[in-house]
Each structure stands twice: as structure tokens, then as C-alpha cells.
Amino acid sequence: MARRATVYLTLTVLTALSFALSLRVGAGDLGDAGLRDVFLSLRGARALACMLAGSALGVAGVMVQGLFRNPLASPDILGTTAGANLGGRVAILAFQPLLLATDGAVSPDVLLPLGCLLGAAGSLAVLVFFVREESDSVVLLLVGFILSSLFLSVASFVTSIAQESWEVGRAVVAFALGSVSGTSLRVIALCTPLVLLGTLAAFAWGRTLDVLLSGEEEAQTLGVDVRTTRTWVVIWVSVLTSAAVTLAGSIAFVGLIVPHVLRPVVGSTHRSLVPAAALLGGAFAVLCDVGARSFPTRAEVPLGVVTGLLGAPVFLWLLLRERRGERDL
Amino acid sequence: MSGAATAAVVARGVTLRRGERVILSDVSFDARDGEVLCIAGRNGAGKTTLLRAIAGLGSFEGTLEVRGVAASAPAHARATQVAYVPQRSGLNAALPVARVVEQGRHVYRDALGRLGPADRQQIDAALEQAGASALRERPFTALSYGEQRRVLVARALATGARVLLLDEPTAALDLEQSLRLLALLQTLAAQGYAIIVVLHALDDAMRHTDRTLLLHEGRVDQLGPSRDVLAPDTIRRVYNVETEVGGGPRFSLPERS
Numbered sequence: 001m002a003r004r005a006t007v008y009l010t011l012t013v014l015t016a017l018s019f020a021l022s023l024r025v026g027a028g029d030l031g032d033a034g035l036r037d038v039f040l041s042l043r044g045a046r047a048l049a050c051m052l053a054g055s056a057l058g059v060a061g062v063m064v065q066g067l068f069r070n071p072l073a074s075p076d077i078l079g080t081t082a083g084a085n086l087g088g089r090v091a092i093l094a095f096q097p098l099l100l101a102t103d104g105a106v107s108p109d110v111l112l113p114l115g116c117l118l119g120a121a122g123s124l125a126v127l128v129f130f131v132r133e134e135s136d137s138v139v140l141l142l143v144g145f146i147l148s149s150l151f152l153s154v155a156s157f158v159t160s161i162a163q164e165s166w167e168v169g170r171a172v173v174a175f176a177l178g179s180v181s182g183t184s185l186r187v188i189a190l191c192t193p194l195v196l197l198g199t200l201a202a203f204a205w206g207r208t209l210d211v212l213l214s215g216e217e218e219a220q221t222l223g224v225d226v227r228t229t230r231t232w233v234v235i236w237v238s239v240l241t242s243a244a245v246t247l248a249g250s251i252a253f254v255g256l257i258v259p260h261v262l263r264p265v266v267g268s269t270h271r272s273l274v275p276a277a278a279l280l281g282g283a284f285a286v287l288c289d290v291g292a293r294s295f296p297t298r299a300e301v302p303l304g305v306v307t308g309l310l311g312a313p314v315f316l317w318l319l320l321r322e323r324r325g326e327r328d329l
Numbered sequence: 330m331s332g333a334a335t336a337a338v339v340a341r342g343v344t345l346r347r348g349e350r351v352i353l354s355d356v357s358f359d360a361r362d363g364e365v366l367c368i369a370g371r372n373g374a375g376k377t378t379l380l381r382a383i384a385g386l387g388s389f390e391g392t393l394e395v396r397g398v399a400a401s402a403p404a405h406a407r408a409t410q411v412a413y414v415p416q417r418s419g420l421n422a423a424l425p426v427a428r429v430v431e432q433g434r435h436v437y438r439d440a441l442g443r444l445g446p447a448d449r450q451q452i453d454a455a456l457e458q459a460g461a462s463a464l465r466e467r468p469f470t471a472l473s474y475g476e477q478r479r480v481l482v483a484r485a486l487a488t489g490a491r492v493l494l495l496d497e498p499t500a501a502l503d504l505e506q507s508l509r510l511l512a513l514l515q516t517l518a519a520q521g522y523a524i525i526v527v528l529h530a531l532d533d534a535m536r537h538t539d540r541t542l543l544l545h546e547g548r549v550d551q552l553g554p555s556r557d558v559l560a561p562d563t564i565r566r567v568y569n570v571e572t573e574v575g576g577g578p579r580f581s582l583p584e585r586s
Contacts (some may be wrong), residue, residue: 069421207442211432215419221384222488223408223436268422271442 005271007265011279014213017034017052018286025290049183049191050281050289051231052305053248054258056195058281059202060240061255062273066209067233068137071263071322075255078127078140079147080120080238083243085176086155088112090127092171093162109186111173120242123147124235131231137216139231178249178304180289191243198240205233213268231233251288251304253311254281260318334337337362337492337523338383338411342391345378352378356546362491365514365524367534367555370544371568373547376527377416379544380494383525384413392406394490408508412456412485418477423468426480430456430465431489459483459539460509473503487516495526499533508582511537531559543567 024030024154028039060075068077075081087158091111098111131141162172174181208229211219216226244251259273266272288306295301338360345353353375360366368376383385385400385407393400395411412433420429433455434448444452456462457484464472469480478498485493495514499507514524515537528534534541534555541558543550545567551558561572 069419192551204442207435207438210424210428211435213420213422213424213428214432217381217386218413218415218419220386221408221411221413222432222484227406261491263423268424269428 005265008276011276011283015279015286017267018283018290019047019051019133022050022286022290026293045185045188046180046181046289047286048188049180049315050285051249052179052188052191052195053244053251054281054283054285054308055278056191056198056240056244056247056281057251057255057285058258058277059199059238059274060244061257061281062256062259062270062277063202063205063233063237063240066212066270067230067260068141069215071260072256073242074253075237075241076148076252078123078144078234078237078241079086079151080123080127080244081241081250082148082151082155083123084120084242085250086151086158087115087117087122088175089115089155089158089162089172089243090119091115092175093158093168096165096168107186109184110190110297113187113190116242116246120245123151124238126228127234127238128231131234132227135196137230140234171224174302175228175249177231177302178251179300179302179306180248181300185187186245191247194239194243198236199274201232201236202274203271204241205229205236206274209233209270210268248285248303251285252308253315254285254307257311257315257318258284260315335547336360338395338525340379340383340391340393342562343379343382343389343393344391345375345382345387345389350548352547353544354542355391356547356549357391358542358549358552360492360523362517362521362523364539365526365537367519367538367541368527368544368585369529369531369534369541369559370550374544376544377496379526380413380496380527383492383493384411384494388393388415408436408488408490411492411494412488412490414478414485414493414495414498416500418481420469423467423470425471426461426467426469427456427485429480429489430461430483433484434489437500446484447482451489454481455486458486460513460514473507478510479506480504482513490525491521493525495524496529499528499530504580505582507533508580511583514560514583531564535559 019210023040023043026039026043028035030039031035057075064075064077065071065073079310091114095111126147127140127143131140152292159172159176208224210220212229220226256298258277262273262276262280266276289303292301292303292306336359341357343353343356344351352436353356355416356379370376378387382389382393382400383395395407397408398406421536430452431444434444437448438444458464459479461476461479461483464476464480469477472480482498498510502510511533514526518524518539526538528538538555540553541555542552543558543563550567551563564572
């Protein structure tokens with residue numbers, strides 16, 4: 001218990017430090033008194049967006065790995081990430097025509113989240129249909145895989161259409177690669193309740209997910225309504241991933257690695273993992289964003305590229321460690 | 330073993346198919362409070378399938394009730410009446426043993442997911458009865474197979490259900506653990522539990538169970554007192570082996586163990 005408290009405290013300090021670091025690092029000079037507040041508010045919004053996106057993905061990773069009893073499962077396995085991504089790209093593409101049609105009444109701050117949420121909701125509707133109809137989680141996995149492939153294909157098509165305009169094409173590509181550079185407080189305000197509710201839901205379903213670790217049939221004999229549990233977990237994972245995509249576009253590996261790293265430290269019970277994953281996921285994404293801004297390149301390195309560059313070797317190392325005997329969930 | 334009383338499990342005309350194949354055909358029987366009922370039969374006879382059906386797993390024709398609760402009832406309603414110990418758990422997480430046994434009280438958690446003092450007492454008692462108290466802080470996946478089985482029995486006892494289903498509980502247990510587990514089942518039956526256990530070791534079935542339901546090719550071949558059902562003629566017909574009576578060693582737990 002004392003060890004777990006130390007871990008939570010350490011993670012909280014790490015999160016606070018990463019936030020503070022994010023405020024200090026960037027292209028602008030904080031010594032310029034006239035621009036200091038502007039820089040800080042821009043960087044603050046950026047750090048907040050990263051933190052929320054990372055937390056959402058970390059928590060979604062805990063839920064999805066518990067649901068499928070597979071430490072290699074990632075939140076994007078369900079297809080809602082690809083759905084949100086497609087929705088986001090369509091929203092960017094549709095922004096200019098809508099702006100002209102509505103005489104400037106449309107704001108990108110609303111349109112982008114709306115697109116992401118609608119994309120995720122469309123994907124979710126298909127998923128929930130299959131969750132209710134099929135009793136096998138493998139079918140759910142396959143449906144998620146098919147949806148991902150389908151949405152990614154359509155999203156690529158949208159990206160290619162977007163290239164007709166340089167600005168729209170650039171915005172779509174930046175969104176696809178994962179970025180928080182264009183985030184706004186309105187988007188953050190919209191997504192914060194989604195992330196908070198999703199995290200609370202993950203905590204609430206934690207005990208049931210613990211029982212599901214024994215397998216769906218054993219869980220059923222212990223009184224778990226497996227179908228209802230599966231439906232709600234899928235819904236909350238979708239809410240969390242769509243919020244993350246809205247905030248930061250596609251950022252890879254966070255949902256996969258964070259639960260992995262934490263299990264040996266805080267244990268396998270979901271109620272222990274959820275708060276820790278929210279903290280570590282947030283801190284990891286913020287630090288990756290600091291890294292993205294620190295690369296000595298003229299153009300900013302996309303956040304999704306940095307999470308991938310850091311995440312892939314870490315994940316390989318974890319895999320190698322598991323090959324040496326620690327294969328538990 | 331106490332005298333048989335109320336029917337805890339009632340099965341009538343249970344037929345279960347997988348595709349074209351009939352796994353169980355018109356199986357009918359009662360299991361009573363206060364008895365250990367063994368389900369025996371050759372590999373593929375339908376023993377595990379029948380046990381799983383009683384546990385509410387798998388769909389079938391016919392009726393199967395545990396204390397009046399139908400197999401089609403919601404999972405939480407069944408979990409208060411019947412507990413199932415599978416041959417091998419699917420649990421592959423390093424959960425501490427205490428957390429695993431807690432799962433037996435899952436349906437009794439309050440809205441915030443908490444357990445009450447009575448639940449804690451039940452968990453402690455279950456760990457004690459199954460001889461798993463010393464394991465409570467250890468990760469489940471770090472335990473030996475025999476230790477894991479004791480924990481699963483403790484989880485089943487923690488449910489408070491008075492009908493226990495165990496699928497080959499002595500498989501891969503050493504001699505002492507095996508005898509202890511069988512003795513525990515008899516003790517529980519004496520306390521009024523209805524125990525249904527799948528056993529391959531027929532000598533164990535004869536010595537430690539009250540009645541045997543012998544399944545052969547998905548049908549009930551015989552049902553009655555274990556010593557009568559597992560007679561040499563029946564064993565020869567069903568198992569195609571001869572029975573040698575007496576002569577071999579006979580194992581038992583030491584006094585006051």
C-alpha cells in the first residue's frame with residue numbers, strides 16, 4: 001500500500017514537472033515581457049491538450065487490455081480511433097466550404113471535435129451492434145480491425161482530395177500525423193469532461209474488468225453480465241479515444257505502453273492501474289510534445305512521430321522482457 | 330456423509346448439440362443437498378459439458394435448474410446459487426490471491442464496488458477452508474498448479490453458493506493435496522452443500538462420493554450409489570478395462586491432519 005502511494009506521488013510529481021517543463025520550452029523567449037503571457041497561454045493550452053490526450057489513451061489502453069485479456073491490445077484496435085481520425089479529416093476538408101456557405105458562422109474549434117466525435121460515434125454504432133449480436137470477443141476484434149482498415153482507406157482518400165488546396169492539405173496532414181500545435185481552449189473545454197467521465201467510468205468498471213481477467217465464461221459464472229460489460233467498455237474506450245484524437249490527432253503507442261509499464265509497479269487490478277495510467281499517459285504525451293518542439297528542425301516534428309519513435313523501442317524492450325518469462329497480464 | 334434430502338439440481342431431458350454432433354442426449358438426474366455426486370465416464374462422454382451446462386454455460390434443450398433458478402437466468406442470479414471450479418482457470422494476471430478470492434463476492438459489491446465486513450469474513454473463511462490462507466498475498470500466476478486449484482476452490486466457497494461444481498479437481502494434484510481436497514468436499518457435503526464433481530479416478534469416486542452419474546456417449550448409463558454403479562461389469566462395458574479388487578495400496582490422510 002505504501003509502495004503504491006509512493007508510485008502515485010512520483011507520477012503526480014512527474015506530471016507536474018512535465019507540465020512545468022512544457023511551459024518553459026519553445027521557440028518564443030519568455031524574457032520578452034510583452035509576449036510572455038501569450039507564450040505561456042499557448043504553451044499551457046498545448047500542455048493541457050497533450051496531458052488530456054495522453055491520459056485518455058492511457059486509461060483507454062488499460063480498459064481495452066483488460067477487456068481482451070491481452071497486454072498487446074491497444075485502444076485503436078476497436079476502429080474508433082480511425083473513425084475519429086476520418087471524421088476529423090472530413091471536418092478540416094469541409095471547413096472552408098462551410099465557412100463560405102454559412103457566412104463565417106462555423107468555427108474550426110467546434111467543427112473539428114464534432115467531426116471526430118461523429119466519426120467515432122459512427123464506428124461505435126457498428127461495434128455496439130456486433131457486441132450485442134455476437135458472443136465472442138474475437139469477432140469484436142475482427143470487426144475493429146476491418147473498421148480501422150476501412151476508415152484509414154477513406155481517410156487516405158480524404159487526404160488526397162485535401163491536397164488540391166495547399167493550406168487544407170497541410171492541416172489534414174498535420175492532424176493525421178498527430179499534433180497539438182493548433183489546439184484551443186474551446187477544444188480543451190469540450191474534451192475535458194469526456195476524458196474525466198471516461199476515466200471515472202474506467203475506475204467504476206475496474207472491479208468487473210478484474211473478474212473478466214479470468215475469461216468471459218468464468219466471469220459469467222461469478223455473476224458478471226459479460227455482454228453489458230463489453231458494451232459499456234467499448235463505449236467508454238470510444239469516448240476516450242475520440243477525445244484524444246480531437247485533442248492531438250493520431251498519437252501512437254501511448255495506450256499500448258502505459259498499462260504495460262505500470263503493471264509491474266502498481267499491480268494488475270484495474271482500480272490501481274486507471275489513475276496511474278491517467279497520470280503517466282498524460283506526462284508521457286507532454287514530454288513527447290516537449291521533445292517534438294526541441295528537435296533542431298525548421299518545421300516542428302509531429303507529436304505522433306515522437307511518440308512512435310520513443311514508443312516502438314520501449315515496446316520492443318517490454319516484449320523482449322516478457323519473452324524471458326513475464327507474460328502475465 | 331449425511332442422508333440425502335432436497336434436490337439442489339434438477340435436470341430433465343437435457344440435450345446439447347454442437348453442429349450435427351450430439352454431446353448430451355436426454356440427460357435427466359437430480360443432485361441432492363448433502364451429497365457428493367460424481368460424474369464419471371470416458372473421455373468425450375460429455376462430463377465437462379454437463380457440468381458447464383449446470384454452471385449456466387452453453388445452450389441446450391430441456392430444463393436444468395439449480396434451486397429453482399433456470400440456466401437461462403441472469404448471471405448474477407445464478408452466481409448466488411451455484412459456484413463452478415473449472416479444470417484450469419483462464420486467469421493469466423498476477424492478481425494477489427486475496428483479490429482472486431474476492432471475485433467470488435462480486436455480486437455482493439455495493440454501488441461503489443466495495444465489500445462489507447461480512448463479505449471479508451466469508452473470504453477469510455473460504456481461504457481457511459481451502460487451505461489457502463498462507464497464499465493470500467502471493468500473485469496467482471506465481472502459484473503452482475495445485476496451489477491455484479486451492480485458490481479456485483476458495484473463490485467458489487467465497488460465493489456462498491451451496492451448490493459446488495468441480496471439474497476434475499484432483500487432476501495434477503499430489504496425493505496429499507488430492508486426499509485433502511476430497512475430504513474437504515465430503516465435509517462440505519456433511520454441512521449441507523450439494524457437490525457435483527467430475528472425476529476420472531474411479532477409486533476416488535468409489536471412496537469419496539455418494540452417488541455416481543455414469544455418462545456413456547452423451548447418455549446417462551447409470552445413476553446410483555457409487556459402489557453399485559462402478560461395478561466391474563459396468564467398468565468393463567463402458568471403459569473396456571478389467572477391475573482388480575484389493576491387493577493394492579490404500580492411501581489415507583494421517584490422523585488429526
